Amino acid sequence: MDNNLYTNLHAEGLISDESFTKTMLREQEPVLFSLHWEIRTLLYIGVLLLTGGLGLLIYENIDTIGHQFVLGLIALISAGCFVYCFRTKLPFNITRVGAPNSFFDYILLLGSISLVTFVGYLQYQYNVFGTHYGMATLIPMLALFFIAYYFDHLGILSLAIANLAVWMGVTVTPKELLLHSDFNSQTIVFTYLALGLILVFAGWASQCFNFKRHFKFSYQHYGIHVTYIALLAGYFLFYDSFAAFGWMIGIAILSVVMYNDAFKNSSFYFLLLVALYSYIAISCLVVRVLATAGDIGAIYLMFLYFIGSGIGMIFLLINLNKKLKTP
Amino acid sequence: MIAYNKTWLANLRLQQQVKDNVERGNISHDEFNAIAEKYAVGFYSPNIFVRVGLFIVTCIIVLFADGLLSLIAAGGNIAETGGWAIFLGLLSYGALELMINAKYHFRSGVDDALLFTAGCAFIGGFAMFLHKTTEAPGFLPMAILVFLLTLYLTIRFADMLAVAVCCASFLWMVFLYWTRVAGVSTAPFIMMLVSGAIYWSARKYGSRKEVINYANCFGVVQILSLIALYAAGNYYIIATLSVEMMNQTGPVAFGVLFWVWTIAVPFVYIGFGLKQKNAILLRTGLLLVTAAVLTFRNYYHLLPVDVMLTIAGLALLSIVYAIMRYLKKPKHGFTCAEPDKVNALDHLKIESLIVAETFSHTPTAPANDGAEFGGGDFGGGGSSGGF
Structure with a gap:
């Protein structure tokens, strides 16, 4: 913009020669236009659409032949996501572990949500947990907490907390x-x-x-x-x-x-x-x-x-x- | 002109610019402190959390102070008139000027709240006034008054909410005037022209040195005028308006033109946004793609909604994945790496909260009603970043 600013500051003795050169070098570099937030938002919307679509797909085909196909599809997506995450993740540590890339976060989110949908569907259609309704929410909750800690994902931790609340019979989101x-x-x-x-x-x-x-x-x-x-x-x-x-x-x-x-x-x-x-x-x-x-x-x-x-x-x-x- | 101290505003800009370079490690903290001392800023502008807290508390104070005054005045039969509301607005306004000039508040929450309450009181007063005095009030005088008021507030305080209302009321005014004088059928074209002209002038004059204190206001104007430009030719809006205002049902005249507009304009925005590396154009375009899709779906149901959502989600994820692969190393001046500026809201870990808010229903998916999903509620444009 105005490089005069740094020239002036330099002339006034407010920044040293070294800093001045470094800054001027930086100013001459071409400015990169970052698509970071656009890409993250689009990934998020993609996960939202896909999981929403699959959820609706099950809901509407629940009594038809197609539901086993849908169930298989969800299981496949979930498994695929987790395989990807296991292969690309950075080693576990008790402190913060960054994601290997921004795609990772959303694939993990997609995998977790499809896992939860899968378990919910199993319970609804096949009564896997019988009348132990608590179990049907306890299992996904434990799974989510495990995923959140294992892969270090704050979004899934929030999901797990929301599930903890569901398991206790209440909700937490504001x-x-x-x-x-x-x-x-x-x-x-x-x-x-x-x-x-x-x-x-x-x-x-x-x-x-x-x-x-x-x-x-x-x-x-x-x-x-x-x-x-x-x-x-x-x-x-x-x-x-x-x-x-x-x-x-x-x-x-x-x-x-x-x-x-x-x-x-x-x-x-x-x-x-x-x-x-x-x-x-x-x-x-x-x-x-x-x-x-x-x-x-x-x-x-x-x-x-x-x-x-x-x-x-x-x-x-x-x-x-x-x-x-x-x- | 602007109420805030202009030298301090200039120094604030300078400090922010230097701070970017401090974060990149080009300038040391000691140097920054020396610069901050020389180019001092005397404003009181705390962080976002303090600002929110002060905003809430100030609103409570104004609410109860106005309530107390109205209670005292209730005996005299003046508390229900528009004049009383305007009087209360003037009180807020006075307090606002005082806080800015004597206490040097700048975007501290206190000035935001006082501006907000003053604006609301004035607008409420105008509405009561017009409602009482004229037989058939019509909205045109209201639009003019709101426009003049918010124009003044914008010039004086460079507030983003004020400029948003100002821009919207101007467009509303033009629309009402044109439909009264020339009828509804030509209104879309006039609105396109006007909003296009607003956008063009905001781009052209917004970067001038004289208006540098209003940079963020011009940003808001650009976003709103782009949205208005799109809305003026959106098929759904035109069809709805022609039913409402002319009782004309059936297909719209020049339907093809408006359909092309509805579908193509968002992509034109995105294209120009990428070409000019303009974030406003790009983001508005992305947002409006949603509007285009929703409009299209309102008239043509090609696929059931669930299948469409699934396919759209898959397609979106794969497209974005492809883009990310492509941009692994920056190309053509684009990158998908994180910008090196830290956003203040990052401390709140917004993303994780949004995830919990939108997906918290999933566990009981099949048993719950499936309509919970849908996911039409994203975006929001951020046009009203007032406080």
Whole structure:
């Protein structure tokens, strides 16, 4: 663009001769146009289309002669993908292992999804697992976790976490959480709480035992959302009883633990989540207190509370960010 | 003109340019620090997570502050008028100017949120105003007002969301005006002309030195005008509009022309994108191929959807595989290697989250309803990267 920039900086003595030559050499190289993200997106869409198409193909031909052919096709695709992955993968290590090429990631994804579809289809059509419905979701889940660890694939780890949730009878992805969850049942709230704690623990364990440390983010991401939402849901479920405050104490403990952890790993994302969820929890308590007063003055106070606390939150976030940057 | 400090904006650009070279290892960190000291930037612009957090919190504050004021004003019968909304918008706007000029916020979440709420309040106020005062309001005055408002906000704040609304409302205005004056049948051609002209001028004038602070706005304008140019000739859109506005059913006049347009334009975009090495053209073209396929499928069912998806998936994977083999070593200035810039969102591991979101239904596939798959919901264009 403007090479004058570096000439000027050089003249002002801000960059050394060596850096200046290196930069100028780099600027003279022809700029390569990278198709990296286009290719990744297209691969992703290709996998999406293919697995979607196969899923529909089974669904529509489920009672016809063609279904054995489809089943065979899926098995073949899955096996083919895994053969490819086994042959090209880099050796296993407990730390991060990169993919040999970008194609690898998507072939592995295709193989895993077709494997899961295959198992699901077997159960539906041939009742391989009989009435042990838990088994029908447990097997794919274990397989996915194994694949995720063995080939070091974050996307499949997320799939495995989603499957863990399915196996426990709930969902974890944010969209599903908001759309379909029924938080009015005690069992569901407790299941979510257990799931969330398992995930948070798994995140902690990944780091502590230094086993696939970079998986921590995925575990913690789902774990922290699910735990906070379960705790808040529990608070509202037991709103009228004294137990409600137990749930609030749970939120407080979680916040403290996560706050320290976020600082230790200097991750502002988790710090932000802690701040926002804690803010929601505190606001729930304040609104509750004000609602008991129940006159117009309380409503004014509530508005003032939100304005004041919001401004407080701004300063808090800005300061936390500063504190995180300068340890 | 632009509300932000221009020297700092220039320094920010300079720092970013130098930072690219720091990441490539050509310039040392000490040198960068010296440069950053000399060409200082006084803005408060935190990372993306802080920005999102501040955006949410600021929206809460504005919401409750407006609520409190409306509650106080509710007795006087003015809180339901358009003027009140505009007054609240002015308050947000005032706060925005204050935050930028006194606290030097720049893309910090606070200014984004205040701009967003101010824009919404103004537009809401206009809508209430027009609805109250005129008998048959029509959308033309609304489009003009929204266009003028967002044009001002764009010039003042160079915000990407504002420029997107500005561009859309301009096209809407032209469309409404033309259909009122000259009728619907010629509207597609006018819209093609207008959006083509917008794209051409955005390309031509967007790289000038005088408008360098608006570089990302011109990018948004290019994306939107390309999409509008395509939409103006898309068969489905034209058929739907002619049914809605003229009650004319049956095949569209010049149908062949529009079919050619529907199918060919995305590929023309992709072709030019590759030829000129222009990412905007290329990506918009790729996105619009989806639109072309969906339009085609809406009228002609050559194959059942499942077979088509399977074949399309296989074909796509093999084509991309071939491209990757071909580009193993960079050819003709193209490469498929990762660009050496690190994206801030990479820290969120977006890709793995998307995988979980789209595929989380698969395990129970046959027992679940198969319609869950389909997979029509990708892309999204990123035209509204406002915050």
